[in-house]
Amino acid sequence: MNKMNPAKEIWRMYGARQLLIEKATRKRYPKQWVQTGSWVKEKNGLKSSIHRKSTIVAKNGERGHFIYDSPILLALQSVPNQYRMGLAVISSAQGALNFGFGVIVPVLPTFAASTLGLGATGVGFVLAVPALMRVALNATAGRLSDRIGRIPMMTFGEFIAALGIIGTGISGGFLDMVCARSVLGVGGAAATAGSSAWTADLTSLRSVRPHRGVIMGTMGAITSASWVLGPAVGGLLCDLVGQTNLFAGVGFLATTCSIAYAFCVPEVEKSHLSTHLINKQQNTQSLFSYPLQRAAIIANAALAANYAVALSVLPLQYTIIANASTLEIGCLFSAMAGMGILGGPISGAVSDRYGRAFVVAPGLTICALGNLALAAAPDANTFIIAALILGAGEAVAAPAISAASADAAPSHRRSEALALSRTATDLVFVALPPIMGLAADGYGGYLPFTAVSAASALAAMHAAKCLR
Structure with a gap:
């Protein structure tokens, strides 16, 4: 057989990066060329129709196929078989749960105000209770997840959250609803501690680590799709089945996810994990000694500030400028969230290839x-154009920030470290909306938007300097 090297033809035809391959002059063509694709002789056929494929004629006249795998497909192929079901279950459960939460978001304020007779202050406090509980319990839940494992925290946490959701729907007074929302916050802190750490554990496996950004970006895209659909469906379902039944349905959905976690998701074997950034110090404050950890916390807080200004000030300002209706505001939010459906996987893939800072800072x-x-x-x-620009920035930054948080977490304290970023996010969501509301009332929307813009620019410069 004459010597041949199809890599040059592929490079010329596809403009792809240089292939990391074994020489094609061996007795058999290699089945898989590292990370990029496969060269399969035509007589061997193609095993999958998912791949993008093109027939290439080599220099010696032999015909074959070059298979170029998409980043998402390569990421899925890198996951060991015993964890693929778990990844599918967690991704599907997060999509379902976020859809459920999106369904009740437009209903809860009206339910609290009309059924329980709460004023604006009471409604605001009820909405903030779960975040307050998460701020108080995130670190404890993270340490407990590192001690007893991810699956128990996910299973029991989601079940407790389901009780809180159902309790919210049957609340008969202010104190009842505060208690139910507190239970929801406790369950949410535990479940998130387990699921985020499990995903970080999985993407720390040596075969999966190069694809961490793609996996987290794809999961983020699923969440974005849920938030696009959830609020739009919530009002319709409320009219069809009633408020109490709607909360019960979302609680049943959370219970189903809890059962799926228990029976379908295995723990990631610790022996397979990389051991970067290990430190024997055990107090939470010691985690701040890692520059990457500080940069991830700052980036998460900046991203949360953008979400907070979008939720608290953007609707009011849109109403003032355009006299927008509730439907128009909802459509604008759906369009902003929709940016993440396409942007999530792309952002993750770019951050895997060029580093987190290359994506976080521009985002x-x-x-x-x-x-x-x-x-x-x-x-x-x-x-509207400006709001879509903001949505695009959030879509670009979010997956890379999630991946950077997982990169920075020490392997033996991963859940506790990830809890710090979640706590920063929850603190921003608790504190910033009322402050921004006061600023908007006194000075208009100019001041909150400008302040968050300055904070985002500073966080971008810090990310460019400290992330890798």
């Missing part, structure tokens, strides 16, 4: 530009 910079444009928007069309 937060786009957020800063979007907020500046929102502050200066003179009319409805400009405001």
Whole structure:
């Protein structure tokens, strides 16, 4: 057989990066070329129709196929077989749960105000209770997850959250609802501690680590799709089945996810994990000694600030500028969330290839530009474009920030370290909306948008300097 090297033809035809391959001059063609694709002789046929494929004629006249795998498919192929079902269950459960939460988001304020007779202050407090509980319990839940395992925390946490959701729907007074929402916060802290650490454990496996950003970006895209659909469906379902039955249905969905966690998701074997950034110090404050950990916390807080300004100030400002209806506001939020469906996997793939800073810094910079444009928007069309810019920045930054948080977490304290980033996010969500509301009442939307823009720009510069 004459010597041949199809890599040059592939490079010329596809403009792809240089292939990391074994020489094609061996007795048999290699079945898989590392990370990029496969060269399969035509007589061997193709095992999958998912791949993008093209027939190439080699220099010696022999015909074959070059198979170029998509980043998502390569990431899935890198996951060991025993964990693929677990990844599918967790991804599906997160999509279902976020859809459920999205369904009750537009219903809860009205339910608390009309059924229980709460004023604006009471409604705001009821909405903030789960976040307050998570702030108080995230670190404890993280340490417990590192001690007893991810699956028990996910299973029992989701079951407790289901009780809180059902309890919210049958609450007869302010104290009843506060208690139910507190139970929801306790369960949410435990379940999130387990699921986020499990995903980080999985993506720390040596075969999966190069694809961490793609996996987290794809999971983020599923969540974005859920938030696009959930709020739109919530009002319709509430009219069909009633508020109490709606909360009961979401609680049943959470219970189903809890059962699936218990029976379908295995623990990731610790012996397979990489051991980067291990430190014997055991107090939570010692985690701040890692520069990557501090950078991840700051980036998470900056991203949360963008979400907070979008939720608290953007609707009011859109109403002032364009006299927007509730439907128009909902459509704008759906469009912003929809950015993450496409942007999540792409952002994750780029961050895997070029590093987290290469994606996080531009993403937060786009957020800063979007907020500046929102502050200066003179009319409805400009405001919508600015909001979409903000949504694009959030879609670019979010998957890479999640991957950076997992990168920075010490393997033996991974859940506790990830809890610090979640606590920073929850603190921002608790503290920032009322502060931004006061600023918007006193100075208009210009001040909150400008302040968050400045914070995003500073976080982008810090990420560019400290992340890798």
